[in-house]
Amino acid sequence: MSDELAMIPAAKPIIGDDERAAVDRVLQTGMIAQGPEVKTFEEEFASVLTPGREAIAVNSGTSALHLGLIAAGIGEGDEVIVPSFTFAATGNSVALAGATPVFADIEPNHFCLDPASVRAAVTERTRAIMPVHLYGHPAAMTELQAIADEFDLLIFEDAAQAHASKLDGTPVGTFGAFAAFSLYPTKNMTSAEGGMVTTPDQTLARRVRLLRNQGMEKQYENELVGFNARMTDVHAAIGRVQLGKVLGWTKQRQDNAAFLSANLTGVTVPAVAAGAEHVYHQYTIRVGSDGDGGAERDRIATALREEYKVGCGVYYPIPNHRLPSLAVFAPGLELPETERAAQQVISLPVHPSLTQGDLERIVEAVNAVAKAGA
Numbered sequence: 276m277s278d279e280l281a282m283i284p285a286a287k288p289i290i291g292d293d294e295r296a297a298v299d300r301v302l303q304t305g306m307i308a309q310g311p312e313v314k315t316f317e318e319e320f321a322s323v324l325t326p327g328r329e330a331i332a333v334n335s336g337t338s339a340l341h342l343g344l345i346a347a348g349i350g351e352g353d354e355v356i357v358p359s360f361t362f363a364a365t366g367n368s369v370a371l372a373g374a375t376p377v378f379a380d381i382e383p384n385h386f387c388l389d390p391a392s393v394r395a396a397v398t399e400r401t402r403a404i405m406p407v408h409l410y411g412h413p414a415a416m417t418e419l420q421a422i423a424d425e426f427d428l429l430i431f432e433d434a435a436q437a438h439a440s441k442l443d444g445t446p447v448g449t450f451g452a453f454a455a456f457s458l459y460p461t462k463n464m465t466s467a468e469g470g471m472v473t474t475p476d477q478t479l480a481r482r483v484r485l486l487r488n489q490g491m492e493k494q495y496e497n498e499l500v501g502f503n504a505r506m507t508d509v510h511a512a513i514g515r516v517q518l519g520k521v522l523g524w525t526k527q528r529q530d531n532a533a534f535l536s537a538n539l540t541g542v543t544v545p546a547v548a549a550g551a552e553h554v555y556h557q558y559t560i561r562v563g564s565d566g567d568g569g570a571e572r573d574r575i576a577t578a579l580r581e582e583y584k585v586g587c588g589v590y591y592p593i594p595n596h597r598l599p600s601l602a603v604f605a606p607g608l609e610l611p612e613t614e615r616a617a618q619q620v621i622s623l624p625v626h627p628s629l630t631q632g633d634l635e636r637i638v639e640a641v642n643a644v645a646k647a648g649a
């Protein structure tokens with residue numbers, strides 16, 4: 276309740292001397308576009324996070340999704356089942372590939388695709404399911420794979436928020452025909468901007484490599500109509516340093532989350548599914564009651580920020596199927612758990628830069644604000 280308190284930021288990218296030195300090292304070579312640093316980053320990324328998969332670096336997580344879809348042959352007339360409770364890039368990438376995003380509901384405990392809702396959304400045009408490992412919690416891959424097998428569908432993972440997350444010991448990014456990671460600054464590791472496609476399929480990998488570079492393998496012998504979605508060696512240099520730290524940072528996020536879950540009262544703390552390794556890209560609580568239109572959540576979020584200087588975020592306040600940009604794909608659609616989550620979630624700081632004092636301040640603030648509304 277004090278004006279002198281410093282704001283605890285909701286997220287905090289960690290860029291230090293190692294990243295600066297790596298950038299300088301690449302800049303000094305004079306070769307700064309896509310080159311050997313990107314190639315090494317791809318190999319190291321696969322070896323640390325998605326063993327046995329090919330990794331292809333691109334300029335954003337959105338490009339990773341978009342190019343992955345095109346490389347997998349998804350286009351006009353195809354439907355891809357996606358969650359509505361996610362960042363818009365998931366559905367956008369399907370629409371940009373010329374296909375139709377079909378929105379399914381989430382299950383309430385982990386905020387990821389509900390297999391029953393996915394099954395109900397399958398039509399004869401469905402080609403794929405694109406689960407999002409939201410907030411760093413793995414989606415229900417076993418159940419989703421069973422549906423994919425039954426209807427002969429592909430699985431594409433949106434792993435933008437889930438570096439190093441696992442389900443039953445299997446890393447996310449190794450389940451699907453391809454997976455897409457984001458390396459945006461607030462993600463669990465960053466390359467400033469960037470993305471990574473991972474795939475077990477050499478043909479798909481080659482197509483993504485072509486698509487990111489105007490369709491060229493050999494210069495001026497363009498095989499496909501492609502993009503410029505290349506990652507630069509400068510970005511790869513930052514990514515390589517961060518890759519060396521991401522597992523340690525993940526442990527810190529998990530420890531921070533454990534402290535919050537053990538001490539918060541009056542709110543619903545994140546649940547972790549059996550066999551799931553949650554990497555807490557976001558630590559997301561539920562507050563408020565059904566049918567209040569998000570009023571209680573908004574009261575709590577405002578009080579945390581303004582009175583207690585605890586940064587927090589609402590990811591995501593408007594379900595994708597109701598966004599002005601994507602609603603055209605979902606006339607009249609109702610997704611009750613998605614609507615409920617959009618009105619009840621608040622993500623608290625969980626990043627590795629938090630001190631014990633910060634964590635105690637967050638707990639005190641949330642417990643006081645939640646109690647005040649009870």
Ligand SMILES: Cc1ncc(COP(=O)(O)O)c(C=O)c1O
Nearest residue numbers: 335336337362364435457458459
């Ligand atoms: C679930 C999800 N998918 C895709 C993306 C897109 O990644 P980028 O911002 O790197 O394009 C994001 C990034 O915010 C995301 O959270």
